[in-house]
Structure formats: structure tokens, C-alpha cells
Amino acid sequence: MVLFRYLLTCIFILLLFPVLAQGPAQPVRVELPFDLETTDVEVIALPDSSLLVYYTTGNLWKTEATFNFTKFNHQLEQLWSDTVNMPADSYYIRHYTEAPYTYLVFGQDDLQEYTFVKLNHSTGQLQQKHYELEPIDAIYEYNVLDDNYFVIGRNKKDQKPVLLHLNTRTNEIQLLPSVYGEESTFSDLLADPDHGRVDAVLSESNGRISRLQVKSFDARGKLLRSHFILQQEDKSLLNAEITPGDSTQKMLFGTYGTRDLRYNQGFFTTPITTTVVDEEGRFYSMLQLKNFFKYLKPRQEERTRRREAARLKSGKSPRYRYRLLLHDLIDTPNGYILAAEVYYPQYRSSNTNWGIDRSFSIGRQEEGYKRTHAVALGFDKQGRLLWDNAFPLKDVVSYDLVYTVEVGRLPDGRVVMAYPREEQIIYHVMDHNKFDEEETELDILTYEEDEKIQDTIEPGIIRWYGNSFAAFGFQRIKPKSKSSRTVFYINRIDF
Template sequence: MLYMRYLLTLLFSLVLVPLLAQEPPAQPIRLELPFTTEDVEAEVIALPDSSLLVYHKTSNTWETEATFHFTKYNSRLEEVWTDTAALAPDSDYIRYYTTGPYTYLCFSGDNLRDYTFVRLHHKTGKTWHKQFTIEPLEAIYEYKVLQDKYFIIGRNRKDRKPLLLHLNPDSGEVTPLPSVYGEESTFSDLLADHEQNRVDAVITESNGRVSRLQVKSFDANGKLLNNYFILQRENVNLLNAEITPGDTTEKMLLGTYSTRDLRFAQGFYATPLASRVVEGNFYSVLQLKNFLKYMKPNREARTRRREEKRLQTGRNSGFNYRLLLHDLIVTPTGYILAAEAYYPQYSSPRSSNLGLTPQALTLYRLADEYKRSHAVALGFDKNGILLWDNAFPLTGVTSSELRHTVEVQHLADGRVVMAYPENSKIVYQLMNDDLYNDEKTELELMPYEENEKIQSTEYPGIIRWYGNSMAAFGFQRIRNKESGTRQVFYINKITF
């Protein structure tokens, strides 16, 4: 009897664990705001103190008048404070950066040289804003702030190449910083390391045939502190990298590499910055346990066999992946590097209209959209040793611009969640190290009341928030049997 009792207990635990693992995320709180897509532009930003900042702009039809609102909500989605900023009516939100007690928001105007920066104090809601005319720029891709000084990556108005600028908001002085050199060089990462009081810019230098990395470090005033050229192994090109925080002896570069065509990656690598030489830790796609799991099992097996034969005969890798890296996630034990595998989609070329052959026309075509095959996450320790990898198939996920389509969050229990919005659903994948789950998991967003129905969802989004919680948001049309239809901007707290 005792043996049977132990056996039943073991069987019950084996059944119980998968059931618990399949329990859907909770939706404990929902906030609805009376916004419509016709009248309001809105963004949701997670703050370091477990609160949310909601920005929204209201304007008239001709955009000759506009009001810019900023409201903070606590973790229970209760309003903490609200304020407005008197910006030019043609100002359009671009992006934000958060550090310490402030969030910095950037707005562009109809004149592509004019940019307005807003600084918000998280605790008081006090705002500061100022418009700057930045002559060299016609677009801003990224910016970071160190000691209230701005480091901006943008597109050069003259040659349309990327450039790095330093902006002193007190004096309004804009200074170009030494950065990109090669014809096809670009920026891979920009990190404001506040503990070290420096900004690190990771630059991919390329002449179209070979590429290498260099890292330039600046102080808050834009003074160059150090320049690191990362030497690499023969026949290996370092495509891009994310840099870790810490002092020079601790900093790591984690990124992708290529063995031939610079457009495609064949694997990942990790290397210490201080060595100035890529010493080891290269991981080809073939070495990763789950990178190819987005394929059906038979196709994955055939692909692996074909690749192994190529390598045995001394040929270069046949894997060709375009990978869009996410910002590095720092964990208590190391780092998580996430990336999305994508490929551009083109419409049929009309060479006769331009007098070009179809082959020549491909050099001038722009992608209509970017389709995703899957996303991956790789866990590294502090020394850059790969601990695990996992994958998230992204069937039917596309974007009109090359931007991130999934959100990635490291949970308190060590798991990683990847998620993206799909109409009124959240599609997600919970990753427990390298244990791959091939089941598609979806969460239907809940309205306020059980008798209500979500009729439509527009501009859905999801961001990581705090702890095990994410925030899903967007515009919805809700049908209530008693009170009729309403249009709202919603925020649903989702807790894994």
C-alpha cells in the first residue's frame, strides 16, 4: 500500500505540473479612458517605480491647436498626477528614454530640423520642455541622456548616413561626435551607463565586403574617453552587438556574426570588451538547441543534415538569417539576448517605368513590409558562456517598418516571456531555459464586465512593466447589452 501511495503521488505530481504551467496569465485590472482614434494619439510608458506614464495628444482637424497631456498611474492603474505641456501643435511624438527620476520624450515638427524634448519628473509630474533646431538632422533613430546631456543617433540631411550628435540643452550647442566611417557603417547599440558616467556607442564598420566593430566611450560632455577596435577571427565578420553595463573589465559584447554575406547572420557570439580581440564563444545556428524549432520537425531534421554535410566538406555555412536584436536584458546571473528573424517582402518590380532591368532594379527597391519567421532568446552568464536558447514562432507577424514586433520580459522566477498583440488577443510564449514548448498560447483580453463584448481593436500594443506584469493597451470598441457601444483607450494589466 505504501508503494502504491508513493506511485499515485508521483503520477499526480507529473500531471499537476503541466496543468499549472498551462494556467493562463491573470488580468486583475483594466483601465478605460474616453479616447478615440479620430481625436487622440496615445502612448504608454513603463516607469521604474512600477507605475505607468500615459501620454496623449488632442488636436483639432487642422492641427492648429493641440494639447499634450501626461498622466501617471500607479501599479493599480489609479491616477497619481496629470500635467500638460505647451508644445507646438505640429509636434509628433517620436520616442522616449527613462532614467532615474526623469523620463525624456522627443517630438518632431513639420520642419524636420526642429525637435522638442520634454523632461518629466516621475514623482512630482513637473515638466520642462525646449525646442531645438538641429541642422544636420532630418530624422532621429535613437537617443540616450547622461547628466541631462543628450546623445542622439539620426540621419544626416546631406548624405542620409547615420551620425552621432551631442546636445547640451542649457546652451543649445550641437556637436557632431566621431563615429561612422565606412560607406556601409552604422550604429549597433547606444548605452548610457550611469554608474560609470559614460555613454558607449557600438559601431559596425563595413566597406561592403568585410566588417568589424568598434566601441567609442564618451563622458557626459561628449569628450571621447576611449576607442576600442574589436579584432576578429579570420573569415568571421562581426555584424552587430549589444554592450553590457559595468566597468571596462566587466563589459561584454553580445551579438551576431557572419562567415560570408554581410546581410546574413550564421550565429551569435560573446566577447569581453577589454580584450579588444574576439577570443571565443562563437555559437553557430547549428549548435543552438532550439533556434530551428520554428520549422516542422521533418524540415528541421533535413536542414540540420544538409548543414552538417556542408561543414564536413569544408564549405561555408548555408544558414542565412537577418536578425533584429533587442536591447540586452541584464539578469542577476547574466544576460538575455533576444532577436527577431525577418525577411523583407517586395512588390513586383516595374522595371519598364524606370528603364532598368529587373536585376538592376533590385538594388533600388524598398521593402513593402518585413515578415517574421521566429524570435529567439539566448541566456548567457556573466562571462558570456551560453547557458540556454529558446525560440518563439511568429507565424503571420509582419511590420511595415523594421522595428520590434514582440516584447520580451525576464520574470522573477527566471523564466522569460515573449508576447505580441493580435487584435483583441495576446499571443505569448513562456520560456523555461531551453525547454521548448510547441503549443501556441493565446490570451483573450477581458473587458470590464462579463456581459460586454470587444467588437474591434485598433493599434494594439504590449510593453513589459514590472515584476511578472505586462501592460496591454490600444483602442477598442466595446458593446454592452444595456448601455450600448462605447469607444475607449484600454490598459489591461497582465500578470504571468
């Protein structure tokens, strides 16, 4: 009897192992006949489990262009398609979604000219408005509240960030009170339609210390209130993400530093109703985190922790220095998840320059931003740290300081981090504090098994809905007995 049960167990494991070994499923795929040379594409996840694909086709001289929107359901079946008329030199900048609408902003070669498109998810109905935004020459971020636009842009005179309010009913444009000081900037912008408010988080610095301020505006751009969050004596608050909710429940989750404001020493949480972050239980140094240093080899991690503990014991400042790019907060049933990418600038030496006196100089120029790892921290609703985890990143570089990793929470509470690498998706599934150093690879599947992917260009991945992500990009594919084809693909990936 025991032998029989043992044999049944072995058979069950053998049958189950191929299923487990397959990893995430790719149940559906769509291929769109887009020309790589003349087509720009954006894939946007919508809250009704569908996808919006924006694409523009035109010539290289920007004298002709068409602007198209197509909606696909969760099975990647087309639901509707429409076009919008815009100047031929228009280019996509940002989008904001608040059901049942997605709002998109487009720029032009003239840096004061912008087109805003309002798209109804259900019907495909499009509305557009053109604005000449005289004060700015770039848009970094924008939110929408009651059809009014809140835009973070770059002041064309002094290149500092500013906050604009656009009233779409009166077409009035106004500068909102926001940033002060030479080294101050925006940390977060969050529209909260349930409470009729837009919150702007400002990071204010004089170069030596830094504090945070939260300014709240109503839909008309009227300033409702300001909250100042002061630093502790030896800690400066650098950046933070804000939660939705009424003013008594809103929290900040962010990073702090010490002497050098370019670097992060740890994380903090605080309600915005306070004036000073509480020392007890609100600051979490990187040494307190279980997995932050797991991107290092075990001996390196041990040496780092031992050295830094000795410095702290002797009253010295931490020696470790990290730069962090914060992701938007993920709201969970029991709290929040804060994710960040850890990076450092890469430099290259410029060409040697000889002067008329035969002297020379060799400078350093920033070439990109290399990632060492990504981290995720789970908090409860009161801001208490519950767990942390890390995802070591290999050879991940961006030439602009933008997100390179997509982060999503699965319905069972696990967290997925993923990024594209040519014909693969590199991903990591986090189960709270349980660290796994293995880098997991998923090959992108084509329509047929005997097809070969010859090249992948501009690959991307976004979280979609439930346990699904969407991977996409241009591919050149060679079937076994046919000529090659170049397509824009979208694969649904179910974790």
C-alpha cells in the first residue's frame, strides 16, 4: 500500500512538473502590420481589462501623418478603431486614465503648442483641444480632475518645474503656486476624484537640507491647504509618493538622506497631518531591510552590513550611498507597496580637447543610468513596514532616467517585476520576504512553434489586469517555409 502511494505520488509529480516548468502562460497574441520605419506605437492598459493601442504613421519629413486609436479586449480581439486629426509633427507625451476616459497630451516641434485628446473607452468617441502653453517648453506629468488639466512642465525662461492649471471650459491657463528655491522640484502629482482634489508633493531644498510640502488644489485650481513635513535633525526628506483618501488618512511614503542630498539612506512613512516625521518606527534604514543588499554576493553583503553597523555604533554616518527612482504607490487591500529602481550614472570620457596653448582637458559626460537592482517594500495602512524584497538587475541601462522595470501585484498578494530583453521577458515573482536570486527568463511565443524570431526592436511590457501583463514590440519573424514578416506584436502573459 505504501509502495502504491509512493508510485502515485511520483506519477503525479512527473505529470505536474512540465506544467510548473512552463512558467507564465501566453494564451493569446495579436500581430499588427505596422511598418517600423514610419510607425510610432503606444500600448495603454485600460481599467476595463482592455488595451488601447495608439499609433501614428507618417513620412520622415513630418509633412503627412495619421493618428489612430484601436481598442482590444482581454482576448486581443479588436472592439473599435478611430482616427483624430492633428498637426503632422505631433508626438505623444503622456496619458492619464480615469474611467470612462483616457486623456492624452501631444506636443509639436513648436515647444509651446500642445493638443489634448479626450477618448471615451466604451464608444471610441474622441474630443480634442489645442493650447498654446506660453510659460513652458516641455511637459513632464499631468493629471485630470473634473475635465480640468493639471500640468507639470518646464519653465521656458529658467528651466525650473512649474505647475499649470488648464480650465477646459473657459480655456483659461494659470500658474499655480508651487515650487520655491533653486533646488526644489516635484516629487508626485495625484488626482483624487473621490475627494475632489489634486495633491502635489514638493521636494524643497537649499542644497544642505531638504523638506517636503504637500499642496492640495480643487478642480478649479484653488489652493485648499498646504502641509509642511520637516526633516529630523540628521535626516532630510528627499522624495515621496502620496496616497489617496481624505486629509485625515493620507500618507507619504518616501526616501530620506543625510549629508549628501543626492543619495538615499533609507525609507520613511508619515501621515501628512503631522509636521515632523516621528523618529520611532517611521524611518527604515537600508540596513534594517532584510533583502536590500541581496544584489551583492553573500560575502560582499556580509562585509557591507558589518562595516556599516560598526560605523553607526561609533556615531558615524552611513557610508553606503544609493540613488533611487521611485515608482507610483500600489494600493493593496491591507496597505501599500512602494517599489524603486536603484541606479547610478554611467560616464564616458569626452574627446581630448587641445587649446591654442597646447594644453588639453579630458571631461566626463553622462552616458546613461545603469541599474543594480529593484526593490519592493510592503506597508500596512499605518505605514509600518511588513516586508521587503529585491530583484537583482543585470545589464539594464537607460539613456534617460525612466522606468525600466514594470511592477504589478497579483490577486494572491505576490509582486511581479519584469522587463524585456530582446526576445525574452526577464521576471521575478516576490512572495513577501522570501528572496530568490534566480533570474527567470520567459521566451516570447509566436503564432506557430516552427517560426523563428530573427529580431525584436523596441520591446516593452506593462501590467494589464488581474494576473496579466502585456508584452509588445516590433518583430521580424521567419516561418519555416515562407518569407519573413515584420509586425508589431502584443502577447498577453498570465502569471
